[in-house]
Amino acid sequence: MCDCQLSWLYEIGHQDYDTPLCHAPPQLAGTSLFSNDTRGNLGVWRDDCDKNCTCICVVSGYKRFIKADCSKRGLSETPQRFPSDTSIVDLSGNLLHSLEVSLAECAPGVENLSLANNYYTDLDWKLLPTSLRYLVL
Numbered sequence: 001m002c003d004c005q006l007s008w009l010y011e012i013g014h015q016d017y018d019t020p021l022c023h024a025p026p027q028l029a030g031t032s033l034f035s036n037d038t039r040g041n042l043g044v045w046r047d048d049c050d051k052n053c054t055c056i057c058v059v060s061g062y063k064r065f066i067k068a069d070c071s072k073r074g075l076s077e078t079p080q081r082f083p084s085d086t087s088i089v090d091l092s093g094n095l096l097h098s099l100e101v102s103l104a105e106c107a108p109g110v111e112n113l114s115l116a117n118n119y120y121t122d123l124d125w126k127l128l129p130t131s132l133r134y135l136v137l
Contacts, residue, residue: 002028004043004057004064050079055086068107070094071114082107092116092136102127 002022022028025047045066049055053070065087070079072093078101082089086107096118103110110129114136128135 050081088112090114
């Protein structure tokens, strides 16, 4: 899988023989790991990312996680699709009045959630993931 966890390998250079090829995600399948197309797209995460968000792959130590940036999009409804490894969701600066969907179900691994600068008057805590550590209102 070619994602942000391999960016270090790209930096150390490569040999002309046995060039490794990406087999996933689909947009990079068959592309040389060391091509400019691959380098520019290692951080982009398209699989299961809601069309109203930008998802990026972030490396922290030896593991990766996904950040879904859905901020300042004029959203009046909560996005319903998030990649399975999503740890950060930013919904700040939208027109949201409530969470219509359960983030506990569609993004169960979220640890950091920003709901700042919206129009919430009531928040059903049961819709929030149990993994949540930081909530910005």
